[in-house]
Amino acid sequence: MTSSPKRCTIRLVEVRIAVAKVNKYATSESGDTLEAVERPNGGLSVVLADGQTSGRGAKAVSMMVVRKVITLLAEGVRDGAAARAASDALFTEKKGQVISTLNICSVDLRSGTIVLTRNNPAPIFVGRGEKSDCLEAESVPLGTSRDVRPLITEMVLEPGLVVVVYTDGLVHAGRRRGQPMDACEVIRSLLEEQDPSPQELADALLAHAMKLDDDRPADDISVVVLKVVHHAGDDVRRMSIRLPIAQ
């Protein structure tokens, strides 16, 4: 018997994340807040909150929630505990009168997983190759009562995984015209047609929603797409931001 030499194979993957975000028509400020933060033990988290109502008040609430969550994640607090803490803080401050949705989408390099935390009635799309799921178990926003629990889904970080997280602006698109959007179905058909990049998928989804609202979105809409792909390129981390401004 001959033993084959041991080889140390290093699998390279790349996590690609894209965000597309638009304000409710004719409002200068979005009630949605989205931020990305590095995790102290490796990886990163994208945190998305949508404050109740729209405009200035909603913005203050969603910023407060995102800030609270990000501060805790940066200290190494786990995602679920950070969500609960933000809910308790909001409930204490607003006495249950103001609520906010929350999604945390984490790339956790210590566990080698993607961790999705949801306090949001809007579903999350999860695709793996041919299979796909629409995570739509009932989930309540933060600040509704004491002891609000998030729904947590953890998946191995492996090529082929596609996750799409969005705020309720996407779910409500078209409702005004009586043609509400089935976001998971639209994502499925976009993925079947071609192999879109995360930014193409986020843009196409947002464009679909805006069309249903005659290009006058009835609510703030935020879409986050995460995709894990095989990677043969360099070790460079990249980020890009595009911020249109009316002067």
Added chain:
Amino acid sequence: MTSSPKRCTIRLVEVRIAVAKVNKYATSESGDTLEAVERPNGGLSVVLADGQTSGRGAKAVSMMVVRKVITLLAEGVRDGAAARAASDALFTEKKGQVISTLNICSVDLRSGTIVLTRNNPAPIFVGRGEKSDCLEAESVPLGTSRDVRPLITEMVLEPGLVVVVYTDGLVHAGRRRGQPMDACEVIRSLLEEQDPSPQELADALLAHAMKLDDDRPADDISVVVLKVVHHAGDDVRRMSIRLPIAQ
């Protein structure tokens, strides 16, 4: 005399930001930390810190500095005051034994300006059409003494503006081989050759530095490129992140 009808013209511009970031050769953790945060009065800030030495200790320092600055900016504290506060906190905690560079690059929609805050010996490149400057006045890192002051440069947010901020890994590239890189000169030549997108410029700059180091960077390198362009597209804000991972 006829009076022409008054017209309300809205100039649309877009701020595009790109980041490229690589670790020192054979280290799994970068001493550089970079994060972006939304400003409470409109706009966003990119915060970049480089902790003394490399590896775990440097990472903890740069994360602490970035976290402190981002928390203050999110509360509406001005950039210069946030930099000073982070310096005092670092000096108090480390008794002047540990230092960190800091750059804040802000798009301030309230004032309609780009605000550059620098506590970093590494220069900043600023280009406007044909003209360009290399901001290289002496600037000390945070934590070196009490009352460290940042250098602040404020510019009107207008199309044609290009800003490139980087950590000293870029300045030191090639030094090992006795061919140190003149970053501002390389940026000038890259801009003259063509009209690169921010990501193309950041990537080209990083590739140039890595070539000088034989693809084994002697230090962590981070490059931030900000460009203001005319914009005729949609109102969608976009962000994308690419995170390569060795499993």
